[in-house]
Amino acid sequence: MATDLSTPHSALRTPHSEAEVVVSVTGLTKVFQDFWGRPKARAVDRVDFEVRRGEVFGLLGPNGSGKSTTVKLILGLLHPTRGLIRVFDHSPRHVPTKARIGYLPEESYLYRYLDSRETLDFFGNLFELPKRQRADRAEQLLEMVGLKQVQRRAVGEFSKGMQRRIGLAQALINDPDLVILDEPTSGLDPIGCHEVKDLIRALARRGKTVILSSHLLADVEDVCDRVVIYYGGRIQAMGALRELLAKPDSIRITAPALPRETLERVLALIRKDVAEDTVRIDTPTQNLENYFLEVVKNAQQAAAETSGVVSGAPVAAYLRGEAEGRPAADKLLERFTLAPGTETPGPAPAPSPAVDQVKLDSLAKAHGPAAPAPAPAPATEAGLEQANEKLATLLGKNPGPNAK
């Protein structure tokens, strides 16, 4: 897993390597001091990295490893002890540059006495957005994060998940070019997590840069192009996820269930080249997140009312790149002319064991038509019914009409 830190960045280049550098960090060190100026903690130690336009860049690491400190240094909330940070080729404290940044902190630092709409309007004012635009964006964002129904409730009364949602909405009010998300899925339910990841992908598709700080590895793995892994304030590994996770000395083949004889023939063929104990056969399962999402989708169809967050809303139109305030006919026309799948991102691919995609592609090209990409197996009807019943019991409701 670990990558040699002496490896030059050029060796780790991704398709974004030619794009504009959005954030550049060189020799960054942050030492916290006590009242008397004595060093208290070295939170970040000689860190170097670059984030380029359109990248989803992950900061990974355990608690106290320096991720949030790095984020705060990039945002100008902390001053580096040593080193240089450039954001859009300016100092992090350059005020006009901040108009291009959206930030979601690790905790809800919103004003507890404002309601959701007031919160968005307030932050919109700080970006000097016109009144109409503030109202439009607030409407779309509230819809997107599922808080439209509770828009008049004070943020202080929200659950942690709801506070994360409104926090995310405020981070996007200015349609930022650089979005910095600190633990964006912390406190969110699986649906919320899924939607946040969809959103990150949608932003990346529009050429936005996303810096994601998290210790939830699955989240990072799902959306990040490149990551740095912190420990003790230092970067321990850095590079493209695909390269870091690849197991170049093994491959995986997924196929529909085969007759026993066929399987034995295939195995016999394989055993000619490799030892028996290195070959593994199993039945692929879909991941829990996808299964859960499907169950909830069915439950939603069955019972439309909820006192909490309304999920499943699309990403706000202006964040998908649709112009604001255009006639509906224009939008309709655009929908028909967009490439399939660009309007709403598809479901997250099921995290499968690491596959060397490059190798797989080359194998497919060499030996005939490519096999279809492995798709998560649909949940069985019985399984869904069971889950529906469990959910209904948990919520204290009778199963909906669709539940059998």
Added chain:
Amino acid sequence: MQRLYAIAWLTWKAAFRFRLFLVIAGLLLVSVVGLPLLIKDDGTARGFTQILLTYTLTAITALLGFSTLWLACGTLARDIEECQIQMLAVKPIARWQIWLGKWLGIVSLDAVLLALSAGCVYGLLQWRAHRLPPDQQQALRNEVLVARGSAREKNFDKEIDARADQLLRERLEKNPLETRQANLGEVRRQIRESVKAAYELVRPGSPSRPWRINLGSARLHLRGQPLSLRVKFNAAEGSASGTYGGILAFGEPPKTKTAQSPVLSMAPDTFHEFIIPPDLFDADGVLTITFGNPNETALLFPLEDGVEVLYPEGGFGPSFVRALGIILCWMALLAALGLASASLLSFPVAAFFSLGLLAMTLSSGTMANAVEEGTIAGYNPEKNTRGSSPVDLVVIPTFRAALKVIRLAMDFSPVDSLSTGRRVTWTQLGLALSQIVVLMAGSVGLLGIFALSRRELAGAQAVQ
């Protein structure tokens, strides 16, 4: 501007959502309505009105002052402690705009609260005035609910200093050894005091020196109008009755007509007001006043505020509004002080520091005494001896400098002016704006903005 407005609006929202506005407004209204029920007056409509004005406006100023300081410390320090300011600092708003927006929010909040409570005071005064008999109403409108100009004798400082220097020189010529033996500064101070006393003294059984008061250009519109004389004196010895007799004479024949009061009975150390008949000043607007002292003790009319002529100059309403303007200037300074403290310190420390500074300002009389006596070790008036302390070398110049700064703000007395029917002028308001808001609040604000701009807004506690 949109950003400043947004921050100011946020301060308003916080004040309403935390019910701070309602609580302060309630307290102000209770003090305005409740105080008149508790205060004791001299039984006259004039006395009651004066006391009402003084007490209510002082209570409003004090209450609003403390809440301003508290709110200013809280709004910024809590934002920093609870990390909300991080959400502002990452937006395209400069830190000076955050600071200024909060200041504007607090000052506008103060303006509304002040207008609300002072409006009640004004309404109460007018309502009570309307219920008085016509003659008392007239007296009230002539003496309190009016805006009067003020004229005093010319300043005698130059003459007093020149005479004191001359006497000191003569004394040193007679006794050259004194140069080495005595503290010359102290000797000069004593000589000056005695020269000044000669200007203020009215010997027993003698008339005073003529007090000549120039009414200036006001004379042009004062023909045919009665004026008011406001006097205060100290007595060298006590009186069994507690009062002293006196006769006032006005005019200087043959240049003007003359008039004389009957024998008056007056208490020392307090202000007395008398009507001066019309047209007793000369063509240049100089009014001559003499005081006959029939008592067996000397009376001293202080040069600073012993004799003052007041004349009608305008309506009470505009003067009242200008006085409120000066009070608002004080609030603006307190808001700046609170915000500046919170830019650097945590909420409890900032509040303690600001309130400490305020207490120090309010006790500037002690500092003034120490500066006047030249020591903090105390003065024994019976033995006429002064203590001395090694810290005087540092403390006295510090006090002197602090007093200069404090006086920039405290030299205005809008409440006193209103309660004595004096006019609060546009010049005074302009001076208050420039001295208190622009100079003092501006300087404090620059310090606060500098501190906030340099400060790291995230701490080590949030390290991950």
